[in-house]
Amino acid sequence: MIVPIHLENSGVVEYDVTIDKLPKLHFDTKVAVVTNPTVSALHLDTLLNQIDAKELSVITVPDGEEYKTLDTVVNILDELFINKLDRKSILIAFGGGVVGDMTGFTASLYQRGIQFIQIPTTLLSQVDASVGGKTGVNNKFGKNLIGAFYQPKGVYIDTTFLDTLPQREFSAGVAEIIKIAVMFDNEYFNYLEKADLSDKKVLNEVIARCVELKANVVNQDEKEAGIRAVLNYGHTFGHVIENETKYKKYLHGEAVAIGMVMANVLANILGLITQNDMNRVKNLLIKHNLPIDYHINNVEEFYNKFFLDKKSANDKIKFILPHGIGNFNISNNIDKSIIIKALNQFSRIDKK
Amino acid sequence: MIVPIHLENSGVVEYDVTIDKLPKLHFDTKVAVVTNPTVSALHLDTLLNQIDAKELSVITVPDGEEYKTLDTVVNILDELFINKLDRKSILIAFGGGVVGDMTGFTASLYQRGIQFIQIPTTLLSQVDASVGGKTGVNNKFGKNLIGAFYQPKGVYIDTTFLDTLPQREFSAGVAEIIKIAVMFDNEYFNYLEKADLSDKKVLNEVIARCVELKANVVNQDEKEAGIRAVLNYGHTFGHVIENETKYKKYLHGEAVAIGMVMANVLANILGLITQNDMNRVKNLLIKHNLPIDYHINNVEEFYNKFFLDKKSANDKIKFILPHGIGNFNISNNIDKSIIIKALNQFSRIDKK
Numbered sequence: 001m002i003v004p005i006h007l008e009n010s011g012v013v014e015y016d017v018t019i020d021k022l023p024k025l026h027f028d029t030k031v032a033v034v035t036n037p038t039v040s041a042l043h044l045d046t047l048l049n050q051i052d053a054k055e056l057s058v059i060t061v062p063d064g065e066e067y068k069t070l071d072t073v074v075n076i077l078d079e080l081f082i083n084k085l086d087r088k089s090i091l092i093a094f095g096g097g098v099v100g101d102m103t104g105f106t107a108s109l110y111q112r113g114i115q116f117i118q119i120p121t122t123l124l125s126q127v128d129a130s131v132g133g134k135t136g137v138n139n140k141f142g143k144n145l146i147g148a149f150y151q152p153k154g155v156y157i158d159t160t161f162l163d164t165l166p167q168r169e170f171s172a173g174v175a176e177i178i179k180i181a182v183m184f185d186n187e188y189f190n191y192l193e194k195a196d197l198s199d200k201k202v203l204n205e206v207i208a209r210c211v212e213l214k215a216n217v218v219n220q221d222e223k224e225a226g227i228r229a230v231l232n233y234g235h236t237f238g239h240v241i242e243n244e245t246k247y248k249k250y251l252h253g254e255a256v257a258i259g260m261v262m263a264n265v266l267a268n269i270l271g272l273i274t275q276n277d278m279n280r281v282k283n284l285l286i287k288h289n290l291p292i293d294y295h296i297n298n299v300e301e302f303y304n305k306f307f308l309d310k311k312s313a314n315d316k317i318k319f320i321l322p323h324g325i326g327n328f329n330i331s332n333n334i335d336k337s338i339i340i341k342a343l344n345q346f347s348r349i350d351k352k
Numbered sequence: 353m354i355v356p357i358h359l360e361n362s363g364v365v366e367y368d369v370t371i372d373k374l375p376k377l378h379f380d381t382k383v384a385v386v387t388n389p390t391v392s393a394l395h396l397d398t399l400l401n402q403i404d405a406k407e408l409s410v411i412t413v414p415d416g417e418e419y420k421t422l423d424t425v426v427n428i429l430d431e432l433f434i435n436k437l438d439r440k441s442i443l444i445a446f447g448g449g450v451v452g453d454m455t456g457f458t459a460s461l462y463q464r465g466i467q468f469i470q471i472p473t474t475l476l477s478q479v480d481a482s483v484g485g486k487t488g489v490n491n492k493f494g495k496n497l498i499g500a501f502y503q504p505k506g507v508y509i510d511t512t513f514l515d516t517l518p519q520r521e522f523s524a525g526v527a528e529i530i531k532i533a534v535m536f537d538n539e540y541f542n543y544l545e546k547a548d549l550s551d552k553k554v555l556n557e558v559i560a561r562c563v564e565l566k567a568n569v570v571n572q573d574e575k576e577a578g579i580r581a582v583l584n585y586g587h588t589f590g591h592v593i594e595n596e597t598k599y600k601k602y603l604h605g606e607a608v609a610i611g612m613v614m615a616n617v618l619a620n621i622l623g624l625i626t627q628n629d630m631n632r633v634k635n636l637l638i639k640h641n642l643p644i645d646y647h648i649n650n651v652e653e654f655y656n657k658f659f660l661d662k663k664s665a666n667d668k669i670k671f672i673l674p675h676g677i678g679n680f681n682i683s684n685n686i687d688k689s690i691i692i693k694a695l696n697q698f699s700r701i702d703k704k
Contacts, residue, residue: 070426081493084659112488112499113575136464141433147464148500223465307436 001208003131003215005151007222013151017131017215019208022046022119022158027053030089034076034103036063039095039121042164047094047119057083061102065247068098068137070146076106090115090153096122096169097129097252101147104135108150115153121161123173124253127180127210130155132218132228138247143239149223157211159203167289170197172253174288175234177206179260180213182281183233186326188213193284230328233320234259240305241294250291257290266342267321267329277325296347299340353560355483355567357503357574365503369483369567371560374398374471374510379405382441386428386455388415391447391473394516399446399471409435413454417599420450420489422498428458442467442505448474448521449481449604453499456487460502467505473513475525476605479532479562482507484570484580490599495591501575509563511555519641522549524605526640527586529558531612532565534633535585538678540565545636582680585672586611592657593646602643609642618694619673619681629677648699651692 004014031053035044040060048056059079061072080089093103093116100118107116118130136147162170174197181189188209197203214231221228238259242250250258264281267273285292296302306317316332317339323329356366383405387396392412400408411431413424432441445455445468452470459468470482488499514522526549533541540561549555566583573580590611594602602610616633619625637644648654658669668684669691675681 070422074422077491077498078493081491081497108500109498111497112486112501134464139429139433141430145433145463146429146461148460149464 001212001215003155003211004219005133005215005222006219007151015152015154017155017157017211019157019159019204019211021160022050022156025051025117025156027051027090029053030055030057030083030085031092032057032059032080032083032085032089033092033094034059034061034099034106035094036061036096036099038063039099043121043161044094047092051092053090055083061099063098065098065138065242065252068102070137070139073102073106073109073137076102077110080106080110085110085114087111087114090117092117092119093130093152094119094121095125096120097125100125100129101135101144102137104133104150104152105137105147108135108148113150116150118152118155120155120157122165123162123170123207124176124251125173126157126159126162127173127207128176128214128231130157131211131214133222142243143247157207159200159207162203169251169253171288171290172251172257175253175257175260175285175290177210178281178284178288179231179233179256180210182260182322182325183230183320183328184213184217184326185209186324189280189284189325193280229318229330230320233322233328234263236306236317236319237262240302243305244297244302254291257285258292258294261285261292262294262342262346263319263321265345266319266334266339267323269338269342270321270331270334272321272323272329273325277322280325281322294346296343299343299347302343303336303339353564353567355507355563356571357485357567358571367504367506369507369509369563371509371511371556371563373512374402374508377403377469377508379403379442381405382407382409382435382437383444384409384411384432384435384437384441385444385446386411386413386451386458387446388413388448388451390415391451395473395513396446399444403444405442407435413451415450417450417490417594417604420454422489422491425454425458425461425489428454429462432458432462437462437466439463439466442469444469444471445482445504446471446473447477448472449477452477452481453487453496454489456485456502456504457489457499460487460500465502468502470504470507472507472509474517475514475522475559476528476603477525478509478511478514479525479559480528480566482509483563483566485574494595495599509559511552511559514555521603521605523640523642524603524609527605527609527612527637527642529562530633530636530640531583531585531608532562534612534674534677535582535672535680536565536569536678537561538676541632541636541677545632549640581670581682582672585674585680586615588658588669588671589614592654595657596649596654606643609637610644610646613637613644614646614694614698615671615673617697618671618686618691619675621690621694622673622683622686624673624675624681625677629674632677633674646698648695651695651699654695655688655691 091107093100120126120130133151136144234256238255241255264278318332321329443459445452472478472482485503586608590607593607670684673681
């Protein structure tokens with residue numbers, strides 16, 4: 001599948017997303033693979049067997065969102081300089097979203113930019129992070145606050161890498177699939193309610209449709225000036241949850257799952273979604289073993305953390321809400337009292 | 353003057369370069385000015401009088417090439433987060449090339465990119481660094497090795513800021529002007545031989561022509577896949593000189609001046625430039641108090657340092673040489689023995 005990305009200022013870059021067995025990859029340049037110990041132990045041999053390059057190095061970074069920092073990127077950059085990669089060299093991101101985001105960001109920085117390829121090994125990165133060119137790292141102020149829009153040269157999705165993925169991480173990936181369905185495609189959501197994702201053929205179809213829907217959005221708005229913000233459904237809440245739990249308690253997709261439930265509560269108060277549709281989303285999340293609840297200790301504190309989120313231009317919070325299932329609503333003028341009312345539903349100790 | 357920059361993948365971004373008194377600047381967003389103590393003490397009041405913004409902060413970074421590091425950029429980023437700049441906020445680079453390169457780079461990184469404006473206060477940054485979108489920092493491996501191609505929203509050149517510029521820094525700026533003339537425009541070079549740059553009217557004309565010639569190059573090749581490399585005349589040698597002297601002995605323009613003399617010696621050996629034209633370049637450099645000599649301690653070591661330079665794809669060194677005055681030659685297949693022969697002319701202790 002060809003994904004055309006309309007770059008700001010009228011350019012278009014196209015890259016190929018294959019959803020199939022990893023093909024043979026030939027390069028007449030130096031190549032550096034960036035991966036983590038977990039993926040490396042399970043699949044590095046498989047990858048290296050497929051690569052033919054002028055010179056090949058492997059750079060291993062620690063596994064986990066807490067290492068998605070500028071320090072780790074600097075370490076990768078240092079390795080590239082030590083291995084004397086040049087401007088024609090290519091980076092390969094081989095791992096999940098953390099590896100992909102950091103590798104893409106490193107590629108954007110090295111000598112002002114070299115090419116990179118995404119070979120995502122988690123469901124979350126296959127359906128979300130690997131397509132669209134968002135790269136970056138977290139810092140003490142929040143998630144993904146430093147980075148670049150930088151498109152890969154290609155994305156290779158091979159679902160056999162998912163065979164070794166822990167069930168919990170697989171589920172976290174499903175959260176992003178559900179997100180896309182709720183925002184953009186009612187039929188796709190209906191299909192998901194019945195789909196058996198342990199069937200590889202079904203899974204490949206589900207991934208293909210998800211990538212297609214996402215690419216269609218990125219395509220219209222690479223730099224998130226408008227519609228791309230819709231992909232942040234569940235994320236405005238989810239980022240605060242991740243921040244409060246120091247990126248340790250929840251996987252990103254899990255925080256997004258809770259975030260979607262929170263966004264739905266807000267949407268329900270505003271009359272945008274029925275109780276019945278809210279329950280359908282909840283049930284689909286539960287079916288995939290995703291968390292749907294979170295205890296907010298301090299509602300006022302939680303609320304204030306929205307304001308660091310980079311989507312909040314000029315001190316207004318932009319909420320991405322469902323409008324039924326398959327449509328979205330963007331609101332940046334919701335009264336604080338209404339938001340607090342929604343948050344309060346997650347703060348009562350006796351609630352559960 | 354409108355500078356159109358053809359972005360890779362077919363986009364075009366246009367920005368306005370004014371060469372005139374600094375106009376009144378109105379912003380309906382948050383603005384952060386990045387400057388250094390020297391420029392701040394001399395001209396910050398003048399600048400602030402011209403700016404009208406929703407919220408204005410001033411970030412001061414240490415003065416000097418040795419502070420053009422990722423650490424300084426991280427400090428600027430931290431200030432932006434503390435001041436809660438959002439995606440619509442604007443950075444203003446107010447200073448020389450170091451401030452401009454770091455501010456542009458910071459703008460590219462902050463929340464994956466916000467807009468920035470260049471208000472260059474040195475001749476070098478007015479004629480060179482502020483136009484073309486090269487941003488970045490140095491690291492332990494060399495100069496400008498980490499960065500981004502990131503175009504400013506506008507460039508305001510006001511030569512009254514040069515009234516307080518030390519003569520030595522003014523001369524360093526003239527080196528880049530001479531570079532452009534030698535590479536692209538014989539008539540411009542002839543004009544420079546007679547021009548009195550202490551005359552503001554002449555100076556404005558000289559700057560305008562220089563910016564025009566540079567923009568014309570960037571315009572054809574934003575990311576230095578081809579002709580933009582010509583702007584590195586004198587830089588391949590100059591970077592090694594700066595590296596060997598730890599960025600302390602020479603200003604960038606001074607290292608480039610010596611680098612041009614070295615490139616000319618190599619070009620002369622290859623029959624590309626006559627002794628007479630070499631002398632004309634030397635004399636113009638001398639007229640502007642620029643250094644034309646350097647003692648190479650270890651020719652082999654000097655040679656090896658070329659290979660870290662990012663313009664050297666696949667272990668070949670690309671030399672930008674003059675072909676007479678007003679034309680260039682790009683060579684990436686020069687025998688090591690010939691390069692060594694040229695370098696040897698700068699290594700003999702008894703030479704001076």
